[in-house]
Amino acid sequence: MLRGLAVNPSLPPALRERLVAAADRELAWELAGREDLTRAQAASLVARFPECAPLLVEHGTLTADGVDPEASPDVALALLDQGRGRPEWARALAADPDAGRREKLAECPGLPSDVVETLAADPEARVVEEVARWAPAGPAARLASHPHAGVRAAVAGNEATPPRTLAALVTGEGLPPARTCLVCEREEIPFLHDPYCPRADCDLPPGAACDGSHEYTTHLLRMRAIANPATPAEAVARFADDPSMLLRCELARRAGLPAAVYERLAASPEPGVRSDLAANPAIGERLMRVLAADTGHNVRRDLARNPRLPLDVLVTLARTVKTGPTPLPRIAAAPPAEVAELAAHPDAAVRALVARRRDLPDGIRDALAADPDAKVANAVAPHPGLPEERLRAMLGRHGARVAAGIAANPGAPAALLEVLVRREPVAKALREIARRPDATAALLLACLADRRARRVAAGHPALPPGALVALLDDAGGGGGGGRGRRPPHPTRHCRSAAARAWRDGLSIFPLALTGSESTMITRRGTL
Numbered sequence: 001m002l003r004g005l006a007v008n009p010s011l012p013p014a015l016r017e018r019l020v021a022a023a024d025r026e027l028a029w030e031l032a033g034r035e036d037l038t039r040a041q042a043a044s045l046v047a048r049f050p051e052c053a054p055l056l057v058e059h060g061t062l063t064a065d066g067v068d069p070e071a072s073p074d075v076a077l078a079l080l081d082q083g084r085g086r087p088e089w090a091r092a093l094a095a096d097p098d099a100g101r102r103e104k105l106a107e108c109p110g111l112p113s114d115v116v117e118t119l120a121a122d123p124e125a126r127v128v129e130e131v132a133r134w135a136p137a138g139p140a141a142r143l144a145s146h147p148h149a150g151v152r153a154a155v156a157g158n159e160a161t162p163p164r165t166l167a168a169l170v171t172g173e174g175l176p177p178a179r180t181c182l183v184c185e186r187e188e189i190p191f192l193h194d195p196y197c198p199r200a201d202c203d204l205p206p207g208a209a210c211d212g213s214h215e216y217t218t219h220l221l222r223m224r225a226i227a228n229p230a231t232p233a234e235a236v237a238r239f240a241d242d243p244s245m246l247l248r249c250e251l252a253r254r255a256g257l258p259a260a261v262y263e264r265l266a267a268s269p270e271p272g273v274r275s276d277l278a279a280n281p282a283i284g285e286r287l288m289r290v291l292a293a294d295t296g297h298n299v300r301r302d303l304a305r306n307p308r309l310p311l312d313v314l315v316t317l318a319r320t321v322k323t324g325p326t327p328l329p330r331i332a333a334a335p336p337a338e339v340a341e342l343a344a345h346p347d348a349a350v351r352a353l354v355a356r357r358r359d360l361p362d363g364i365r366d367a368l369a370a371d372p373d374a375k376v377a378n379a380v381a382p383h384p385g386l387p388e389e390r391l392r393a394m395l396g397r398h399g400a401r402v403a404a405g406i407a408a409n410p411g412a413p414a415a416l417l418e419v420l421v422r423r424e425p426v427a428k429a430l431r432e433i434a435r436r437p438d439a440t441a442a443l444l445l446a447c448l449a450d451r452r453a454r455r456v457a458a459g460h461p462a463l464p465p466g467a468l469v470a471l472l473d474d475a476g477g478g479g480g481g482g483r484g485r486r487p488p489h490p491t492r493h494c495r496s497a498a499a500r501a502w503r504d505g506l507s508i509f510p511l512a513l514t515g516s517e518s519t520m521i522t523r524r525g526t527l
Contacts, residue, residue, distance in 0.1 A: 004458025005472055006030035012465060015472060017041070025049055032056050046075060053078035069093055073101055080108040090115045099124040106130035125185070129154040141165045148185075149178035149217040156231075157224035167235040170225050181217040183210035219244065226250040233257050240264040245273060252277035262287055271296030278303035285310055292317060304328055311338060318349040325379075327356040340364065348373035355379035369394055374401040381405025388413055400424045407432035414440055421446040431456060441467075 005011060006019055007030055016034070020041045023031055028045050031037065032055040037045075042061045045052045056062045057078040069076035069089040073096060079085040080093075085108075093105045094115050103126055105111070106119045119131045120139055125148040132143045132154035140161040143151055155161050156169045168174050183191055183204065195206035208216045223246060226236045233256050239247045240261045245268070251257070252265045253276050262283050265273055271294075277283060278291045279302040291303050292313050303309060304317045307329035314330050331353050334342065342354040343364045348371070354360070355368045356379050368380040369390045377394050380386075381402050391406050395416075403420050406412055407429040417436075420429050421443060427450045433439055434447040434456035444463045447453040448471075457463055458471055 002027050002472070003030045004455045005468060007033065007459040008461060008463065008468065009034075009036075010461040010463070010465075011468065015468060018472070020044055023048075025051075028052050029055065032061075033059060035059050035061070037061050046072075050074035054081060057082050057084065073098075077101060077104050077108070080105065080111075083110060087112050087115075094118045099127060102127045103130050107134065109134070125150055125180075125182075133158055134160075136160050137162055144169055145175055147176075147179040149181040149214040149221070152178060153217055153221035153224055156221045157228055159228055159230050161228070161230060163230055163232050166225055166228060166231040169221060170231065170235045178214055178217075181210055181214035183208050183216060184212070184214065219247070222247055223250050226254060229255070237261045245270045248273045249276045253280055255280070255282040257282070259284060259287075266290065271299055275299045275302040279305055281306055281308045289313060304330075306330070307333060314353075315342075315345070315347070315350050318353055319347060323353065325356065327358075328353060332357065336361075343368060348376050351376045352379045355383075358383055366390060372397075374398040378402040378405035382408035382410075384410055386411065388416060391416060395419070395424070400426050404428035404432055407436075410436075414438075414443070417443055425449065427453070434460065 002019065003026060005015070006023075006027055011019075016031075016036070019027065020031060020037075021044075023045065028049040029052060032042075032045055032052040037056070039061070042056045046056065046062070053062065053074045057075070062075055062078070064079050064084055064086065067075055067079065067089075069092050073093060076085060076089045076093065080090055081104075090105060090108070090111050091114070093101060096102055096105075099122075102119065102122060102124065105115075106127055107130055111119075116131060116135060116139060119127055120135070120143060122128050122131075128143065128146065128148070128151050132140060132146070132151050135143065135155075135158065137160050140155050140158050144155045144161070144165045146152060146155075152169055152175075156166060183189070183193070186204075187193075187210070190211040191209060193202075193204045193206060193208040197204070197206075205216075210216060222239065225231045226239060226247065227250050233254075236251060236254070237257060239251050241264060242248060248265060248268055248270075249272055251261070252268075252273050262277065262280075265277050266287055268274060268277075274291065274294055274296050275298040278288075278294070278299050283291075283306075285308075288303060288306065288309055291299055294300065294303075300317055300321050301323070304314060304321050304323050305328060309330045311330065311334070314328070331342070334354070339354055339357070339360065342350055343360075345351055351368065351371060351373070352375050354364075355371075355376050360368070360380075360383060362385065365380060365383050365386065368376055369383075369386055370393070371377050371380070377398055378401060381391065381394060382405050386409060388411075391409060391412060394402050395406060403424040403426040407417065407420055417433055417439075420426075421433070425446075430447045430450040430453040433443050434453040436443075439447075439457075439460060439462060441462050441464050444457045444460050445467060447457040448467070454471075458468075
């Protein structure tokens with residue numbers, strides 16, 4: 001709730017000050033995105049939560065004027081990261097005694113070459129790893145021979161690394177063996193990190209292991225090399241039969257491999273590998289048709305999202321696969337003739353696929369709006385340009401089943417939205433209304449009845465000031481009293497917000513508060 005209020009552009013200055021003073025880490029992040037913070041408020045947030053500095057810099061609240069990198073290193077780093085810092089700051093921060101700051105500096109783009117070389121020779125491996133992730137070809141190739149395996153793994157994920165170097169990292173040919181890794185530099189080997197490690201100060205990843213061969217970091221290096229499009233295909237094709245499912249999953253997502261490699265991956269026993277393969281546009285039609293008969297978990301669902309899937313295969317999948325509200329890539333790219341064919345298909349599941357497009361010809365759009373199947377009608381209901389009379393006819397025909405779709409239509413008039421709130425107070429419809437830029441104050445107050453819609457409505461500029469104050473008070477904002485309080489009952493919460501808005505003189509229609517309960521607020525009535 002407080003996070004919604006924090007982003008509300010209509011938040012009065014006094015409430016903004018209360019939120020800044022009472023902010024925790026999550027709330028501070030939301031407030032940092034505001035463009036109306038004073039410099040004092042920004043400084044207050046950065047002093048308590050340095051991680052807010054990048055967002056404050058991005059929105060122009062903090063600028064380079066008057067910044068001392070020694071006194072305000074986090075602000076200087078944020079400005080350097082946005083390309084608004086000064087070279088001398090980078091040189092000063094490269095000698096900062098805090099390794100965490102040097103690591104953040106290594107992430108910054110456009111660093112002077114002397115700073116890159118200084119950081120590449122840093123005694124802390126994590127600083128050098130960050131350099132290796134972003135270094136240009138020359139330094140990246142040199143760091144491939146670094147004695148720390150973690151640095152080499154970082155080089156493997158760098159797309160600027162020369163292909164020849166990447167191949168050498170995968171095979172190990174021509175490179176001296178790594179001498180240390182994140183495991184053996186701190187633990188006596190052989191060591192396997194317990195996934196449920198009870199040590200509070202331990203930051204090793206679950207399952208990290210080393211027996212002297214740095215196997216955990218070597219596996220990470222291979223994962224990154226496979227995912228790196230600059231790595232030669234012949235260097236990674238060898239992992240098609242690797243015992244590691246994770247390596248094969250990563251390989252299954254990669255383009256540019258020989259067809260035989262994809263065929264071997266399709267024979268993997270794990271559905272996860274086959275589902276990643278099914279979504280890969282690089283596989284051929286024959287393999288797609290094979291995977292269309294695969295009943296493994298998510299295989300057909302991911303195949304349906306493949307943009308190169310033959311249309312007849314997609315039609316078959318539509319009957320059994322849940323594809324979600326977003327138009328599938330193959331449907332989004334369908335030419336006009338295919339669109340017309342799909343819209344007239346006898347199977348409602350197929351018609352619903354094309355109904356999710358938002359660029360349909362008027363005739364096809366209107367025909368789908370009159371579809372006897374509620375799923376088809378709800379899918380097309382948000383389509384721009386649908387006349388009000390068709391939306392009302394759709395609501396009369398299908399009722400609550402199309403309420404959310406109508407609420408998401410950008411051209412739905414306020415009068416129709418009021419009908420949805422009064423007659424069909426469906427939770428999903430309330431959430432869609434709360435997201436609308438043109439939502440009226442009365443509609444937003446009605447949205448307070450739903451917990452999730454309430455969070456969205458709290459950030460809407462049209463929400464009345466009285467409701468903002470009520471929401472802030474009910475959520476425990478300001479004065480630091482929010483922690484440990486029992487959250488208010490949803491109905492009482494909404495009633496309180498609505499009542500305070502009523503006291504400001506706002507007249508609204510009946511609100512659906514919880515279930516069948518409805519409370520009438522009128523200009524002279526009582527709550």
